[in-house]
Amino acid sequence: MLNFERVFYGENMQIFKNVSKTSNGGEIDHSVSVSFDDDGNLNFSEHDMGEGVKEFWGRDEYEYFFSIPQKAVARFVIGSFLTSFNLGKKVTVGDLKTMCDELKIKYQTNSWF
Numbered sequence: 001m002l003n004f005e006r007v008f009y010g011e012n013m014q015i016f017k018n019v020s021k022t023s024n025g026g027e028i029d030h031s032v033s034v035s036f037d038d039d040g041n042l043n044f045s046e047h048d049m050g051e052g053v054k055e056f057w058g059r060d061e062y063e064y065f066f067s068i069p070q071k072a073v074a075r076f077v078i079g080s081f082l083t084s085f086n087l088g089k090k091v092t093v094g095d096l097k098t099m100c101d102e103l104k105i106k107y108q109t110n111s112w113f
Contacts, residue, residue, distance in 0.1 A: 012045075019050075026052030032093060040070030044093050057113055065110040066093050072105050079103045 016032040027050040034044050044066040054060045068076045076096075083099045084091045100107045 022052040022055055026055045028052035042068040042073050046093055059113050063112040067108045076105050
């Protein structure tokens with residue numbers, strides 16, 4: 001069950017977490033967090049750690065950032081509803097990026113190794 005107080009009032013909320021293995025057996029600890037900054041921008045942070053990450057990036061840690069500017073947040077929320085209700089599977093940050101491209105919603109990305 002969702003902790004609604006945390007959803008609406010948390011500064012940086014983890015919205016997804018799982019552990020998976022690559023075909024070579026390397027473990028990937030994957031998490032996604034979201035927060036609003038002081039300017040009202042919506043910021044997603046994906047964080048992957050483990051030997052499975054090292055197989056892809058040569059390091060055991062990788063972060064990816066996806067940000068929606070404040071002026072586009074309302075449109076992003078409606079687009080997210082359209083996507084999540086019609087996709088038929090769990091929505092990933094990659095799905096949200098694709099949705100933004102299709103709906104011409106501005107966003108920024110960045111990554112860290």
